[in-house]
Amino acid sequence: xxxxxxxxxxxxxxxxxxxxxxxxxxxxxxxxxxxxxxxxxxxxxxxxxxxxxxxxxxxxxxxxxxxxxxxxxxxxxxxxxxxxxxxxxxxxxxxxxxxxxxxxxxxxxxxxxxxxxxxxxxxxxxxxxxxxxxxxxxxxxxxxxxxxxxxxx
Numbered sequence: 001x002x003x004x005x006x007x008x009x010x011x012x013x014x015x016x017x018x019x020x021x022x023x024x025x026x027x028x029x030x031x032x033x034x035x036x037x038x039x040x041x042x043x044x045x046x047x048x049x050x051x052x053x054x055x056x057x058x059x060x061x062x063x064x065x066x067x068x069x070x071x072x073x074x075x076x077x078x079x080x081x082x083x084x085x086x087x088x089x090x091x092x093x094x095x096x097x098x099x100x101x102x103x104x105x106x107x108x109x110x111x112x113x114x115x116x117x118x119x120x121x122x123x124x125x126x127x128x129x130x131x132x133x134x135x136x137x138x139x140x141x142x143x144x145x146x147x148x149x150x151x152x153x
Contacts, residue, residue: 050153051150052151053150054148056147056149058145058146071118072100075109078109079099085102086100086101087099087101100120102120103121103122103145104119104121104122105119114151114152117149118147121148123143123144126142
């Protein structure tokens with residue numbers, strides 16, 4: 001019984017310390033450094049548990065990635081009651097409402113008994129302007145969005 005109390009006490013101390021560290025990091029570290037730590041820790045955990053992560057970027061240069069678009073449409077239909085946050089929008093040119101994941105949110109999908117975890121990641125980057133020679137317009141982006149699909153190998 002004394003061993004169980006020691007284990008529970010140790011776990012409680014570790015959890016409390018990690019909550020304090022997380023709170024201080026969110027309040028005082030710049031977002032870029034937070035992302036660096038997050039992705040470093042995520043990479044360590046991924047290697048530890050032998051999982052594979054497939055990254056699907058929204059754009060490849062100026063070209064829209066069709067796989068990204070298809071994945072977001074698929075994920076809009078997979079949002080369940082366990083999802084805490086969703087993004088809903090409707091453009092004036094469209095008839096239907098679009099439902100999508102919110103940034104830094106995750107959706108767990110099970111297909112043929114295999115668990116897949118989808119995450120929407122957004123990284124800030126220097127603003128890049130692209131000129132479209134077809135219509136004379138230009139676009140600019142200051143963030144890079146990607147979907148991460150993680151599953152056990």
